[in-house]
Amino acid sequence: MKILIVYASRETGNSARVAQAIADRLGPECSLFSVSQAPDPGGFDFVALGFGIYRGWPDGDMIAYMKRCRKKKVGLFMTLGAWPDSAPAANCLGRAEGLLADCTVCVKFACQGAYAPEFLARLQSLPPTSSHGWTPERARRITEAMKHPDAEDLTRAGEMFSAAIEHLRTQPSVTSSPIQKKAVAAVFFGSTVPRAREAYRKITEETEKRFPGVPVFQAYTSEIVRKRTGYTVPSLPELLKKLQLEGYTGVDVLAGLLSPGEEYHRLLRDVSGFSRSLPCRVTQVPFSSLGRMREFLNRTAASLPPERKPDEDVLFMGHGNPDGRADFIYMTAAQELAKIDPRFHLACVEGAPGLDEVMPKLNAKKVYLVPFMLVAGDHALNDMAGEEEESWRSRLEAKGFRCECVLRGLGEAEGVAALFPDYLKALDEP
Ligand SMILES: Cc1cc2nc3c(=O)[nH]c(=O)nc-3n(C[C@H](O)[C@H](O)[C@H](O)COP(=O)(O)O)c2cc1C
The missing domain is CATH 3.40.50.1400 (Rossmann fold)
Incomplete structure (x- = not known):
């Protein structure tokens, strides 16, 4: 099998070390190149591509090279500052795979890689309040990154690529199997x-x-x-x-x-x-869409406690958005709810319509307070039904209403x- 290993290692040599470890493990069948001298991948059966991550993306030279890889069996290895099993790392690998049009990715390896000393010094000098600031969590992660790639990473990378190649040798078509999962x-x-x-x-x-x-x-x-x-x-x-x-x-x-x-x-x-x-x-x-909203509201109305009498108000607590972006959605929902039953009202914890706006419309002595959210979580337990003076229940009770709190998320209704x-x-x- 003809194996090509191409790496981009811009700052530290971290990715180059992983590339070398994979090459050592795979032996004479493979050719190792830096991306600057990489040959046409066309004649190879398997291409291993390695890179460091810069601002969330693989190194730019590697991105250009990836676009030359078409319909290949590919393996990816990357070194980065983030935790290798974190969401940012998953996103980086996802982006790399997105660039590999028509390729089958057979193996993926990620490990942390030490930051270049000048870059580390810059990070350490940032105040904890800045977006990349030196917080205890970041200090812990980067201190760990500075120890990688270590001997264990290099062995693991070699083993993963070796296992993938063996797998391809014994079952060459398995990765392109048409089975849908x-x-x-x-x-x-x-x-x-x-x-x-x-x-x-x-x-x-x-x-x-x-x-x-x-x-x-x-x-x-x-x-x-x-x-x-x-x-x-x-x-x-x-x-x-x-x-x-x-x-x-x-x-x-x-x-x-x-x-x-x-x-x-x-x-x-x-x-x-x-x-x-x-x-x-x-x-x-x-x-x-309005159609979906109407269907949702009808089912919400059907899920109310059966003991609620027609002359009792229902006040739904929506979440809303403090900058007003969701106001029109909740205003529409409020209107649509009132069409189902004029005693249905909707107000939001954040954004409009707020409780002050809606309170004067309540005229029954008894008000059902219902979360207009999928879950009855923190907002329902505290902002809506809590003991504090500021909760909706306390504010309504202070005005003489009798409140019945429904501590059930809408998503719980079948x-x-x-x-x-x-x-x-x-x-x-x-
Ligand atoms: C300018 C710069 C930007 C970086 N951006 C990221 C990043 O967005 N995410 C990350 O996890 N690591 C980031 N890193 C850390 C590198 O990905 C890490 O040090 C990697 O091992 C470098 O590999 P290389 O020198 O072989 O290219 C950055 C490093 C530098 C110097």
């Missing part, structure tokens, strides 16, 4: 409140029921929630990278969000990092949860 990635904002995660469980369960045999994996978009829950749930890039490594050939991403806002756009951006390497489709969300697999089904419709 599909999964669903159910992506939610995340919640630190265990009871609130019942909504995510319900949506996941409804999806599994609707698509038997297709595994459903959860991911969270909120880094803060992931951190507070001990990183037990992956980010979307982490999950996609894992699925890719496990041989999945396509992923349908169920956007477990209400609005096509900030979180939804972050999700689309994360998916685009995998655009060439792992085909993904992303669902719509309830507020991405009718609402079942909408999300409908959006997945819609991906197959023309």
